[in-house]
Amino acid sequence: MSSYSLTRQAAFRAARAAGEIKVWQPILKGAAARRILALDEDLYARLANPWGDPDSDLEALRQEIMAACDAFVNDTIALRALFDEIGGRLGVAEMKILAPDPGARIIGGFLHETVFVGCSLLRRDELPYKRNGDQTTHALIDWETLNRTTAKRLSELFGEEPLYRPLSLRRRQP
Amino acid sequence: MTMLSKAEVTRAKTDTRLAIIGAVTKLYEYVSAAHSLNQSRIADRLGVSRSHISQLLSGPGHKNWTLDTIGELLAAMNARITRLEIKPVDEISPANEIHPWLESDARTVLSSNAVTIDGSNRPLTGTVPSSTAPTSSRLELESVM
Numbered sequence: 001m002s003s004y005s006l007t008r009q010a011a012f013r014a015a016r017a018a019g020e021i022k023v024w025q026p027i028l029k030g031a032a033a034r035r036i037l038a039l040d041e042d043l044y045a046r047l048a049n050p051w052g053d054p055d056s057d058l059e060a061l062r063q064e065i066m067a068a069c070d071a072f073v074n075d076t077i078a079l080r081a082l083f084d085e086i087g088g089r090l091g092v093a094e095m096k097i098l099a100p101d102p103g104a105r106i107i108g109g110f111l112h113e114t115v116f117v118g119c120s121l122l123r124r125d126e127l128p129y130k131r132n133g134d135q136t137t138h139a140l141i142d143w144e145t146l147n148r149t150t151a152k153r154l155s156e157l158f159g160e161e162p163l164y165r166p167l168s169l170r171r172r173q174p
Numbered sequence: 175m176t177m178l179s180k181a182e183v184t185r186a187k188t189d190t191r192l193a194i195i196g197a198v199t200k201l202y203e204y205v206s207a208a209h210s211l212n213q214s215r216i217a218d219r220l221g222v223s224r225s226h227i228s229q230l231l232s233g234p235g236h237k238n239w240t241l242d243t244i245g246e247l248l249a250a251m252n253a254r255i256t257r258l259e260i261k262p263v264d265e266i267s268p269a270n271e272i273h274p275w276l277e278s279d280a281r282t283v284l285s286s287n288a289v290t291i292d293g294s295n296r297p298l299t300g301t302v303p304s305s306t307a308p309t310s311s312r313l314e315l316e317s318v319m
Contacts, residue, residue, distance in 0.1 A: 009275050023276065028189055028263070032271035054179030063181045067188035074269070077196030078203045080232055098235020099188070115275060168203070170232060 008111045011158040012038070020157060021117060026070035034075040035114040040153070043106070043121055057100070065104055065121070068097045072116065083116075084172045087147040091163030092154075107146060109154045109163040119153045120146075195234040198247055201315045202231055205251045219250040248315065257314040 015021045015038075022044040024037040039047065047065060051058040071077045072095065085093045087109075095106040095118065102125040108118035127146075128139035154163060205211045213231065217224040230236055230243065248254060272279070 012275060013278075023279075026269075029266050029268045033269040033273055033276075034271060036273050036275055054181040056180070059179075059181040060184040063185040064188045067185055067192055070189070071192040071196055076193055076200075077234065078199035078231075080203075081196065081199040081234055084232075096233060096235070098233050099191075100184075101235075103235060112275075114273065 008115075008158060008161065012111060012115065015157045024069050024073060026073045027066060028070045028074070032075060033073055035073050035116070037069050037073050038115070038117045039106075040108075040117075040119045043118055046121065060100065061097075061104060061123075064099060065097050065106070068095060069106075078168065079113075079166050080168045080170065083166070083169050085165060085169045086143065086172055087151060088171070089162075090147050090151040091165045092147045092150045093166075093169060107150050109150065110166060111158060112164050113166055115164075117154060117157070119150050191234050191239070194244065195239055197315050198244055199231055199234075201251060201253055202247075205253070211251060216247065216250040220246055253315050255314070256316040 012021075016023065020041055021038040022041060024039060024044070026033070047062065047069075051062045053059060068082065072082055083093045083095055085091070086107075087093070091109050092107065093109055093116070095108070095116065097104045097106075102123060104121060104123050105127060106118040107120045107122065108116055110116050122140065126140040128142055151163070202216075213227045214224045217227045220227075226238075227247075230238060230247070
């Protein structure tokens, strides 16, 4: 293991020990927990509690998100099918929850090929893109702010070294 | 009998979609690395556009995924399903493979869940027995190239 990943590993452990991130424990146990999904403390708490009545659309969306989290940890799906890189050289990436339309995105970054840290969760229609790829004017946040604040949060937690950028991810230019 | 909630059904549907489409996406990773089979060649073999294949392989939520889509992609990648394992949820064994960054957690769990055979408080040490490992993943695809 390189000294780079050892440094990141130490920073990861420190952030966990301080309670700033929490490691996602899959509800559906897979054959192997080959990857780590860590979530910002607030995001973890948001996902861990029901979003409404079990028959509501919101709770169904939460189940979709949790299933995607489990699939990542259990390594049942290729990274490319679950993530896009949205932050260019910053290395910020989004985990895609594509259904039910419009789905949702967990925004964060990779510390290692197998370790993703999610900082925020947004419904797709809260993000500044439309089906045709154009930017919308009604989004809660613009891409530049989203990428910058995510990169800043990750550097606060894990240091200034660049985030890991898996080669297989689509480099989507917002 | 109690009717399942929308959340329960959604979860099962998503797990199923992610398992099956996930296995196809992982197969594509393998054949593209091992056999240089890229999306353009898959598209050519199926007589569809490369962007259609790209869209399929980059999203399990894509509405165009059907059982026939899976069969077509497997044909283009010269692959077949060789094993399909479906289990009741409460019979799925927990993972016994631990990510290296979480190995200290595993030691803590083993120590705090210590079981003694002789009635003493002596902590149990050792590794998780391999017999607890599931015998297969949920879906196995094999390239026949």
